[in-house]
Amino acid sequence: MLPSELKPEHFSGYPPQARKIVTENLAALRLLPLCVLPTLLREAIEYDYKFPAEQRALERELANLRSLTPEQHQQWFAGFEKIQLTAALEKFDWVNSPGQFVEQLSAHLWTTHQQDAYRRAAMEYGDRLQSAAPPEPLPVPRVGISVIGQGVAASTLPLFRKLRAHGAYYTHVNPENGLQQLLDFAAARAQAHPIPYAHWYIDGGQEGTYDPALTSVSYHALQPARNALSGKMQKEIEQPGMGPEQLRSVMAQLRPSDLGLDRISDAVLARFQLKVLTEGSGTQIFSTTFAQWAAREALRRAQPLTMIVRFAPRQRQRPMNELLYGKKEIELDPEGSLVDGDMGAYYNWLNQQRLSGAAESAFIAWFEGHNEAIAIGPAVPRGTVSNAPTDLKQILTWTVS
Amino acid sequence: MVNLANHPFSRKISWTRRDFLRDAAGLTLGSGLLSSRLLAGLPQPGRKVVVVTFGGGARDQETFAPEGQENIPHLMKELIPQSAFFTQVVNRGILGHYVATASLATGAYETFNNFAATPPVNPTVFEYFRKDLKRPASDAWVVAPSNGFNRIGESSHRSYGPGLGAHVILPKHLLTAATSGSQDYAHLLRDNYETPLYAPELSGNEFELQQFAALLKLSMDDFKTHALTLSSPDELSVYIVRRLMKQAAPSLLWITLHDIDIAHAGAFSLYIDGIRRTDRLCAEIWKTIESEPEYAGKTTMFILPDFGRDSDEDSAGNGFQHHRTGDVLSRTTWMMALGPNIRQGVVYDRPLDSTDLVPTIGSVMGFSSALSQGKPIQELL
Numbered sequence: 163m164l165p166s167e168l169k170p171e172h173f174s175g176y177p178p179q180a181r182k183i184v185t186e187n188l189a190a191l192r193l194l195p196l197c198v199l200p201t202l203l204r205e206a207i208e209y210d211y212k213f214p215a216e217q218r219a220l221e222r223e224l225a226n227l228r229s230l231t232p233e234q235h236q237q238w239f240a241g242f243e244k245i246q247l248t249a250a251l252e253k254f255d256w257v258n259s260p261g262q263f264v265e266q267l268s269a270h271l272w273t274t275h276q277q278d279a280y281r282r283a284a285m286e287y288g289d290r291l292q293s294a295a296p297p298e299p300l301p302v303p304r305v306g307i308s309v310i311g312q313g314v315a316a317s318t319l320p321l322f323r324k325l326r327a328h329g330a331y332y333t334h335v336n337p338e339n340g341l342q343q344l345l346d347f348a349a350a351r352a353q354a355h356p357i358p359y360a361h362w363y364i365d366g367g368q369e370g371t372y373d374p375a376l377t378s379v380s381y382h383a384l385q386p387a388r389n390a391l392s393g394k395m396q397k398e399i400e401q402p403g404m405g406p407e408q409l410r411s412v413m414a415q416l417r418p419s420d421l422g423l424d425r426i427s428d429a430v431l432a433r434f435q436l437k438v439l440t441e442g443s444g445t446q447i448f449s450t451t452f453a454q455w456a457a458r459e460a461l462r463r464a465q466p467l468t469m470i471v472r473f474a475p476r477q478r479q480r481p482m483n484e485l486l487y488g489k490k491e492i493e494l495d496p497e498g499s500l501v502d503g504d505m506g507a508y509y510n511w512l513n514q515q516r517l518s519g520a521a522e523s524a525f526i527a528w529f530e531g532h533n534e535a536i537a538i539g540p541a542v543p544r545g546t547v548s549n550a551p552t553d554l555k556q557i558l559t560w561t562v563s
Numbered sequence: 564m565v566n567l568a569n570h571p572f573s574r575k576i577s578w579t580r581r582d583f584l585r586d587a588a589g590l591t592l593g594s595g596l597l598s599s600r601l602l603a604g605l606p607q608p609g610r611k612v613v614v615v616t617f618g619g620g621a622r623d624q625e626t627f628a629p630e631g632q633e634n635i636p637h638l639m640k641e642l643i644p645q646s647a648f649f650t651q652v653v654n655r656g657i658l659g660h661y662v663a664t665a666s667l668a669t670g671a672y673e674t675f676n677n678f679a680a681t682p683p684v685n686p687t688v689f690e691y692f693r694k695d696l697k698r699p700a701s702d703a704w705v706v707a708p709s710n711g712f713n714r715i716g717e718s719s720h721r722s723y724g725p726g727l728g729a730h731v732i733l734p735k736h737l738l739t740a741a742t743s744g745s746q747d748y749a750h751l752l753r754d755n756y757e758t759p760l761y762a763p764e765l766s767g768n769e770f771e772l773q774q775f776a777a778l779l780k781l782s783m784d785d786f787k788t789h790a791l792t793l794s795s796p797d798e799l800s801v802y803i804v805r806r807l808m809k810q811a812a813p814s815l816l817w818i819t820l821h822d823i824d825i826a827h828a829g830a831f832s833l834y835i836d837g838i839r840r841t842d843r844l845c846a847e848i849w850k851t852i853e854s855e856p857e858y859a860g861k862t863t864m865f866i867l868p869d870f871g872r873d874s875d876e877d878s879a880g881n882g883f884q885h886h887r888t889g890d891v892l893s894r895t896t897w898m899m900a901l902g903p904n905i906r907q908g909v910v911y912d913r914p915l916d917s918t919d920l921v922p923t924i925g926s927v928m929g930f931s932s933a934l935s936q937g938k939p940i941q942e943l944l
Contacts (some may be wrong), residue, residue, distance in 0.1 A: 268675070272657045272658075273657065273672075275672075413712055443884065444827065444829035444830065445829070447828060448829055451830055479825070479833055481652065481793055482795050482799065483792060483793055497832075500832075501831055502832050506831070508875075516878050
């Protein structure tokens, strides 16, 4: 089927809000090239479970598509129109399985050496959309906080090397009560700006005491879901003919109830956690990967105003000879996790800077329980070092305008 | 398709690598006009070639950039000063490890499903070598990391294919067989880092346990005992490579290292550990070449990644973790060549294609790779 043949009844399998928004925009959707439309439907079919920021972004995009003149439409999609697809892709049920279609499309683009052309067209489209439908101004500048190194007694590792050029590096931070100071700061912002899913606390281990105004996700709390997922994956790979692509499809079709996540009353957050575990590579195994990927996805999708990400020790990767000896106990690797967290903090900052209001946003990373921190913000001099005694509360005051 | 070789960012990567190397390793800049062709002459009988893929992909930030050089001390201090270094090797194919390594081995961009147990469509370098030079099967070997690579030794091409390929050793598979497939060894087999729980069915010209033991003159007990001293699959591969060089001395030996690809699990420290181990293993392979009488003084070694990894700047990816965006950084890699008649300590900036490797090996060893898409690298001939 081609996009021009779409009818409202084709979307009868969509959740209610998704069906509504798609059928209301059917005229604009019918004009899209087949290599584009399923990528948009992949977002739309999840509309009922999306964060408000994502819903608004999708609505802005659809409104923009409705407003394009035929000439503009031709300009916007000229690059995509050159992409050659196969009859098999045209016959695929891309309406009801847009995610699987996009996976097959990706494989087709690589195989036929059209990946670069598609990538170029997608970037041009994204730039045009950004200019035509800019995001709304923020009520308050964003603040990102990363806490790394939990459980490390001492380290000579030079931390925050990738971040230092962008802000002030503090070497004499009083660590006492530091985590609580940061969580109190986030709670105060959540109370002052009570916007759904705007203030997050992600913990790679056991979460500390936090204000319920914060949206919280933790590796520890998800242990039952991780175990359930591991069991399901193990069972699936034992099926005859199971390959990586089939396994990915199976995982993509999992619902929160399959992992016991339906016990979470917030269906949107339950779906978010499901996707972090099923779509994130390594999130099921390493807590540091979980924290970084969950933060990336929360930033990309929910676009929070406040986010605290705390990295905890991950399990140690057992070397081959330990596997051979049959050693089974799980040990932690705090030192390796510090390295992971250091890079994770850098990625958290990069991902925050990809969002609107980047010039006004602030970022702090702290070596938990120790004296080192980095602060980045419009009021912070770049590439500076402060050896003066201070604490996180003071750094927050200096950094966040 | 974007011409990556002329892409400004691709050139920038190349220049940056050159500057890093010139500053850190004191290398000089080479040019095509100063090729070592006059030094080398015609292919020499008895010439051997060892190819090492620096896998599965590492970025400049963690290797050749100033902040990354601490991770590759052996490449920087021992190998690069002895090598001709090419700063810009562009891979225009599919960025999956099996299909990309198969493309390196055929000199043509393969387009099969990376996760399928399928042979390359185009003839491999092993088939060209064996058919043209009438070499026996024992003279071409592949040591590869996981089950997914078990078909890499031999293509499905009707003019080559069955009976003309290389022996393929999958060390972990041998280890599993040697230990009767206990549960923990089964876990080892499933370390395709992109899909860690998947192990495809084996078929093809894979070397079996008993043949392996007889050829390498290694008892299964000794093999198991030694494996217990090794920390990673790549260390096991290099152990087997050493035995193979000592006992069989093949003329064409291809080693695919893969530990770095643990990066897919998202733990940066494990990715760095993988780079440091790979750096050390590359130096160990070269030392073995220099110390084995069958190889010393007559072996050319090529070290190159199959491709890179995603840049931090591309929001479609997640930095070092994957190689999914197809951005310029993930496609632009490097290559070093060491051995007799190769100008040492020279950096070449001109863009190469990753398919140039096979015809270059052909020129070095004296066989034709007629169906390859690449061209011989003149600076090495």
